[in-house]
Amino acid sequence: MNAESFLKDVSTHLAEVIREDGVYRHIRFSRPNTRCMWFDLITWPGHLCYTGDMGTYVFSRVNDMFEFFRKDSASGIPISPGYWSEKCLAVDGGRRSGSVFEYDHDKFLAVINEYLTSWLEDLDEEHHEEVREAFKGDVLDRLEDGDEHGNYRIANEFSMTVDGHELEFTDLWERSFRRFTHHFLWCCYALVWGIDQYDKLSQKEDAA
Template identity: 30%
Template sequence: MSDYPEIAARFTRGTAGHEMAVLFDQGLYRHLRFASPDGSGYRFDLHTSPNRLMFSGEVGIYVFSVWPTVDLFKVFSESSVGDQPNFGYWTEKLAAWSEPAIQFSNDRFDAQIAHELAEGENDWPGVTDAWTAKSSGFLAEYSFETEQAARFAACDFSFQADDTESWEPAFKFSDCARWVLDDYDWRYLWACHAALYGIGQYNAATVTEVGQAAQHFDKVPDPLDGCHWCACGNRWPCKDAGAVAA
């Protein structure tokens, strides 16, 4: 079961009609595209080269690198947690990204605030309403667009009911400077699901092709050196294809 079931479900819905297109496949150099024929859903590509895998799509770009293992399809397949991505381990292998994999989470902040307020209501009735008045609506005093702003709001807030004595302690959020407020960004989680899904589709297609006669035709040129390859894996023109013009 996924640690982030809502993202897993979102990925499944968004790729329900996807088909795989192998744009290049020569050893460790691969370019796979996954898209719906009608153009709906989230299209994405997987590129591999020795020690690297790159995801690119509508949710962003993420590049993974592992040494000394050269085939990251193998790394991702073997390190997955059942049929789910291994988010923690794969995050350690990130080499580049369009958006950070881990970012400030408003959901985590809201959950922490709700927990503190629920406990605080026992000794400071009305504290939840006081926080709501300062944190929401047209006259809100606080902003929560960044982690810094959210922490400031939590650390700055205090509450004391009008009918309490001045010597009685006011409500303050406890140790708010130490709250853990970051979490995986949904785009990164989606990309990890896409990578594992794409690798599974590729591996299944590869197994299906075992035992079938090799086909001979000129494939897409290698993007690194411009050389042409036959679909069977030989250099083009292929020695096994007979007398075929290049």
């Protein structure tokens, strides 16, 4: 998810001011005649709620949250998902618990392969084939994309001794295998872009 793909999604969006009373605002952004990719920005003192096709997120930091998310440069859509996620009070999750993060299987695979590389560096080459086969059969072939807890369990169950070396995924639990969800990143871009569109609309009205 990047700014370019977001801008394609909102290329025909129009802004509708539903309410504007100081920091009490309700601004809707949508494509004409469709609810696809629509979103609302709703503010009240100390809070901002983003809700729409990509979910619902509530943030809190300063009295006017438009000031918090408003960009300070003329170009681009700068976002800070790490910092902003710390200000997120609530995430919709339907029947499941909501989160701005999701399991990153590619990152998990990369990390356990780092362990394999480290093991092989400590072993004579004559043992490499044996270790690779055990790694593949006992770990890689049993992993499932999306099953974070199951994959942790499979990795932590693996243990073998080769030429006096204990091969285990030591301290794997200390590593992070999370990434921001596509929906949350889309929301971050929408916050900056939407507020910028609102500011431009307000400037036009003031100049009229």
